[in-house]
Ligand SMILES: Nc1ncnc2c1ncn2[C@@H]1O[C@H](COP(=O)(O)OP(=O)(O)O)[C@@H](O)[C@H]1O
């Protein structure tokens with residue numbers, strides 16, 4: 098019934114307030130690129146979404162943070178601890194759900210919970226069983242016989258049961274049905290609201306956009322952007338359609354800040370606007386506007402642009418035509 102009592106090492110070095118801090122972290126697998134010069138800071142108490150296509154380096158980064166593999170260059174700190182020299186302490190205070198689950202065998206979920214509670218120093222299992230119930234995890238059957246989704250539920254319970262300061266989840270929603278995903282996201286928010294940190298990787302925006310505070314996007318091993326989701330949305334492209342009471346003069350939107358892709362047909366103008374819509378609306382109001390419709394900014398478009406390398410960290414230009422490849 099005792100909680101894990103972390104050794105207070107903060108006396109050694111002032112607390113940074115960061116849960117994760119990497120500096121030019123690089124991993125080569127022989128001559129294969131793992132990740133390159135990843136410098137990332139994740140403050141404590143947030144849900145951070147680590148996004149990137151398959152093979153971009155998400156799992157590599159995560160494994161480096163947990164000292165499961167060693168960097169080729171650069172440094173990483175987790176919970177103000179050095180990954181290279183204090184990884185044991187980091188493991189105590191972290192929960193981890195790997196992408197490829199190594200949960201096999203004849204042990205049931207219940208047995209696994211009791212076993213890990215023992216390993217973690219005899220911690221209280223109440224929270225574990227509460228979570229299992231919320232996720233409707235099957236704790237009776239041998240874990241090896243469970244479906245991918247059900248294995249994941251057990252793995253998530255095992256990673257969360259000691260209420261770690263940092264929860265690292267590598268593509269955790271694989272195989273979870275929508276209702277369980279909602280419950281899972283609620284648990285992540287509760288974790289964050291307790292001041293703990295969640296580091297969540299995914300290859301799809303949809304999986305993380307409801308829960309994350311900030312996202313980082315990794316592409317071909319390089320971190321290309323780290324930003325608040327709300328700021329990314331503000332930069333998204335909106336499509337506006339204006340209907341006027343008379344034919345639209347050519348050039349009405351020429352040179353107006355943020356306006357791209359102007360199409361004028363009779364009394365109707367269709368434009369795309371990057372960022373603030375105000376300049377476009379002001380320009381339009383030179384005429385009498387009969388109707389305006391706006392299409393919600395499409396975050397997916399931005400993400401796809403980052404994924405394909407059509408934009409860079411400093412100046413996201415989602416207005417550029419997003420061409421579909423492959
Ligand atoms: N053990 C390994 N040996 C060789 N190359 C690897 C190994 N693990 C990952 N890689 C390579 O490193 C890159 C990043 O992989 P990974 O971190 O698994 O990406 P992600 O998790 O984003 O899908 C990929 O090109 C992958 O092929």
Ligand SMILES: [Mg+2]
Pocket residue numbers: 155156157196267
């Ligand atoms: Mg991976």
